[in-house]
Amino acid sequence: MASQSQGIQQLQQAEKWASEVSEAHKQKSRRLKQAKEAQAEIEQYCLQREKEFKAKEAAALGFHGSCNSEVEKETQEKMAILQTYFRQNRGRSPE
Template identity: 75%
Template sequence: MASQSQGIQQLLQAEKRAAEKVAEARKRKNRRLKQAKEEAQEEIEQYRLQREKEFKAKEAAALGSHGSCTTEVEKETQVKMSAIQGNFQTNREEVLNNLLKFVYDIKPEIHVNYRING
């Protein structure tokens, strides 16, 4: 009976050591998974930053040419606006005088399509 009791005790101790080793292995596995996840996140962040930097460079190159087009169009617009303003100032009096002449000089006459029935 004593040998059976000793055998049971040894089995229980072996089972306890095995459970401890399994628990330790699980902890190591979880630590390694966590570490791998952190490393992957870091790599992903570095890759994202690199791609974002490349995108910004391409965007700046594309917008640089677009920006010069915009400034060119704005310059042309300013030139045209100044020409229109100049024409306005030059022809303003003449147009007003012609308009007033048409308003004040009324010549009553019969329209060409008017028919006298009678």
């Protein structure tokens, strides 16, 4: 009878331990889910802030931004002309 009682106690302890482990797994799963949701919110917030920054940057640059593109365009045109001259004069010998 004593061994039966001891066996029942061991079984109860094992069931208690199993339920604690199960609850720990559930809590871990909930925390992981919360972490993934938080990460998604952080990424969305970062994208929103980056977009706002770009808009403010463009507004602050204003005229300077268009000057930059004009200078870039002129540079590309001059480079194209120089490359054309180079191709034309590549075969000539120096005088």
